[in-house]
Amino acid sequence: MDIQRIAAFSQGSEGGNPAGVVLLPEAVSADEMARVAADVGYSETAFAVAKGNDVKSWRVRYFSPESEVPFCGHATIALGAALGKHNGAGTYTLELNDATITVDAEETPDGMMATLSSPPTRSRAMTDAEEQDVMALFALSPEDLDPRLAPAFIHGGANHAVLPMKDRARLAAMSYDLDDGRNVMRKHDLVTVMLVYIEGDQTFVVRNAFASGGVLEDPATGAAAAAFAGYLRDSQWPHDGSFTIRQGEDMGSPSLIKVSLDDTAGASVRVSGGARDIK
Structure with missing residues (x-):
């Protein structure tokens, strides 16, 4: 091949x-x-x-x-x-x-x-069991979360959980056990868990744990970005039709994801990015 x-x-x-x-x-x-x-x-x-x-x-x-x-x-x-x-x-x-x-x-x-x-998007509140397991995986407490967005189960072609973080330093310190993460994500049918820091209405800093696929962390996750866009839309977040995700910074692999969307509930969103050959 x-x-x-x-x-x-x-x-x-x-x-x-x-x-x-x-x-x-x-x-x-x-x-x-x-x-x-x-x-x-x-x-x-x-x-x-x-x-x-x-x-x-x-x-x-x-x-x-x-x-x-x-x-x-x-x-x-x-x-x-x-x-x-x-x-x-x-x-x-x-x-x-x-x-x-x-x-x-x-x-x-x-x-x-x-x-x-993207495929169609949808979101819902996390169940108590989902939220408890995902929060425990990262040793988070309710005080670590940004009250402007609630933890949620989000979908844009694949299932993800999102946890909005109150503090950028807490996001940078993200850690978890890979085997425990695999068990939690497979138990709740999640592809990734997305930790988000709200830098501005249209700018977010993100880390995505991907233990379900045997990978500790993704430096850029377009499927989760699409699902997150649908969640922002469902939450009436003031996205003004587009936003930017910065990911991979804490891994030393800075990545830039640009997302555009309208206000049609569940509609596809557009996710853009550059690409380079790996030598």
């Missing part, structure tokens, strides 16, 4: 979240994709095969080193960049396991840029 290694949501020649991208000439088994993803070792690898002779329409599946993931934002941005380089700028239709989305590829002076349109 020709495995491309691309960092999505990068800032120029730095940062971003590494993803594997495999453009397949024909479909392969789930076991083979899982094996390759484990060998690559990134948080996700995207496998795409063209539908018939249409190079603008692809069947896509995502695998972490330990499991299949229904949707991955950063791997979709990486895939969009790869498709753009391979087949030219434009809009590509991606058929996922549970949804059909698009990704736009655009060549810019700073390299390839991609913008995905």
Whole structure:
């Protein structure tokens, strides 16, 4: 297999979240994709095969080193960049396991840029059991949380929990046990847990724990960004149609995620970012 290694949501020649991208000439088994993803070792690898002779329409599946993931934002941005380089700028239709989305590829002076349109979004309050387990995982108390947003279960193609943090330093100090995190996330059907610091109405600093996939932390998480956008919309947050997420700073891999949305409840949101090849 020709495995491309691309960092999505990068800032120029730095940062971003590494993803594997495999453009397949024909479909392969789930076991083979899982094996390759484990060998690559990134948080996700995207496998795409063209539908018939249409190079603008692809069947896509995502695998972490330990499991299949229904949707991955950063791997979709990486895939969009790869498709753009391979087949030219434009809009590509991606058929996922549970949804059909698009990704736009655009060549810019700073390299390839991609913008995905997410699956539909939804959110709800966390149950007492979910909140208790997730808070305990990170040794958090109610006093650690920002009262402007409530903890929530959020979805934008995959399930995530979000905890709004009151203090930037507390966010920087995030730590947890990987095995405990895996158990909590799988128990509550969560792909990641998103810890958020509200820097401004349209600027957020984020860390995403991804123990469900065998990865302690993601430096950029597009699927969670999409789900978070839906939650902000459901909460009538003053997003003014767009916002920016900075992620990976505390890992030494600064990443930038730009999100745009309207006020239509549950509607798709657009998540954009740069991409760079990993040498």
